[in-house]
Amino acid sequence: MMLARSVALFVLAALAEIGGAWLVWQGIREERGLLWVGAGVLALGTYGLLVTFQPDASFGRVLAAYGGVFVAGSLAWGVVVDGFRPDRWDLTGAAVCLAGVALIMYAPRP
Incomplete structure (x- = not known):
């Protein structure tokens, strides 16, 4: 149950x-306006809140592991939202990052 909760929190974060970063990008780079930027800032704040609910109490461990989720999630976002087509190296890199997440967060510890 803790594993499922942790994974869900990482995905939501x-x-x-x-x-949030995409909304800020759209607001500024694509000139969609301050409402997009404001929505992005709120989403980024939500991210900061969500990571605090991880069961592990170590800030460094949680943020280090989240980095791998961010890498894989960014590629997935690009596929779904921007029509990005990852190559085998993108996919291999994402897999390596997710393996790192598993090692950092979920390896058995004494």
Whole structure:
């Protein structure tokens, strides 16, 4: 149950952070306006809140592991939202990052 909760929190945090950054990008770079930027800032704040609910108490461990989720999630966001087509190296890199997440967060510890 703790594993499922942790994974769900990572996925929600990635959606909030990547989505928030995308909204800010759209607001500024694509000139969609301050409402897009404001929505992005709120989403980024939500990301910051979500990661605090991880069961592990170590900030460094949680953020290090989240980095791998961010990498894989960013590629997935690009596929779904921007029509990005990852190559085998993108996919291999994402797999390596997710393996790192598993080692950092879920390896048995004494």
